[in-house]
Amino acid sequence: MVKIKVENLVKIFGDNYKKAKEMFDKGIPKEEILKKTGHTVGVGGVSFKVYEGETLVVMGLSGSGKSTLLRLINRLIEPTSGRIYVDGDDITGMSQKSLLNLRRKKFGMVFQKFAIFPHRTVIQNVEYGLEIQGILPEQRRKKSEEALELVGLKEWGDKYPKHLSGGMQQRVGLARALAIDPDILLMDEAFSALDPLIRREMQDELIDIQSRMKKTIIFITHDLDEAIKLGDRIILMKDGVVVQEGTSEEILTNPSDEYVEKFIEHVDMSKVLTAQAIMKSAETVGFLKDGPRTILRKIQEAGISSIFVVDNQHKIQGIVEAEDAASIIKKGEKDIKSIISRNIKTISPEMPLNDLLPMMVDTKYPVAVVNDEKRLLGVIVRGSIIAGLAKRGVE
């Protein structure tokens, strides 16, 4: 079912936009309109549909008009021309009063700079939307607490925003939007200001919340990876118009023009992927107390040629090759300590792939992924890199 339908939406900025609009209707390019009238065409004739329960990602570089587009949909910015239908009702001609009602009931908005009210506590922030609707205090407190719990900030209600980290502040922003139980979530680069780790966490959380709540989401971003991760469909914008619309797969495999292609090119998979993402878990390891026969057996069973050896705290000690194990069995030795090679490379799970690649070239052993305490987390062999990249490409 179509939740939002946008038809030929145009926004020209400036007080005296009539002349600019005439020029725009004649098909004069926006650079020339800007030069002659001083008016900027923010959004130049955009049409699309959003289906109920889907996440539509609008992607584009800064200045592409994507944030303007989002604000046109709840009329924070008045459209110059075009139509917007929400649940079949045209909202472009709506009176101010019905517009307020629409914003109160149907739209929840999350902002790039969080836009949390610094003079209100966390719970008061979450209550804001309900408060202005005139909902009774006990009732709005209850709903807000539920929303806070949903984003994992149940215990933080009485704190002021300045005591919260950026990621937590944006959770408050999300809770504030969810508290009014809107049909539609408008998210304007909601995670762009967060650092990568928190950002990924928030993306996962949004996916989780969405799987339960089934909202209709319009998500603005400039980040292709985020778009691919969150979007059921993606709209790519450039200079105020849509250049491509489709699922992430369609856009990745069949970029409609150079601009889209460039966008995709910019996503360097080897930069995005980390060691942790492509490592195999070290299911088979040898222990210091193991004899050479046990080691050889483990190696053969796993179908590999060498095995990492750890102590009883799972800390990495070195690597043993199948040949060496076989040779000391012949000699009748029982202790493997003499054949443990300490000439191995260990890396942290956060290491990006493009740093990892050169290391793989000049080592014959797999690379061990270890944490700060040198405990073995996983193994990377050459094959796993290719598998990681390939998997990423088709996703």
Added chain:
Amino acid sequence: MQDLLKGEWNNKMPIPKIPIGNIIEAGIEWLTKNFAGLTRAISQFTASIIDAFIDILMFFPPWIIIIVTTFIAWYITKKIKIAFLTILGLLLIWNLDLWDATIITLSLVLFSTVIAVIIGIPIGIFAALNNRARGIIMPILDFMQTMPAFVYLIPAIPFFGLGVVSATFATVIFAIPPAIRLTALGIRQVAPELIEASDAFGSTRMQKLIKVQLPLSYQTIMAGVNQTIMLSLSMVVIAAMIGAKGLGGEVWKAIQRFRPGMGFEAGLGVVIIAIILDRITQGVRSRRT
């Protein structure tokens, strides 16, 4: 040179003088003639309120007022130093035989401030929210602040007669600009994304003002109130020239009788009141964060 010092001006333009002064005088005359009833009513009403103010404060013995004021100063600022300063300052005023004059001055200043704030804050809000209004109001404020304060006294007299009401009128006009200016500034300084958030959730203009804009500009508005108080206080001596009593009256008496010591004592009283009021309002300002 001699002529100039005597106040006789030589350089006259060959073109006849533009009658700005005459126009103003005619206007004031017209106002006093046609609105005499109204101005008299305002005058009596204002005078009775100020008298009541003074009577209430005079009803209590000085030591009660001193204790209460000290407690207020401590409660708001939470600083022992300021409480200490308040008690010592007020005791000194009492000791210098300036208590009654101080009460009169304080009543005048507080009353003028209340009026200035009641009128000033709404005008400031209006100026913040309406660009055209701001374009008109701001130059008027510049004019009001640069026009020498004495000038306001002259028309005040035909309107309200000699005395405390004229003094209040001139004081309010002189002290109102910072209340307006800083209210407008505070509201306009609220981060645009917060305004947008408030709009996005469907706030009416009034909800946005009361729940977002005013609370977030509280500190700036209070800075304006503080300045309004200070400006009112600076008017007391000038106001004394048209018959307002109080500390300003004492200074004025000292000038007329050439008694420098007496003038200094009364001036000291003004300084003490200024410091106490300033510290308390600064305390109110920084309390809510």
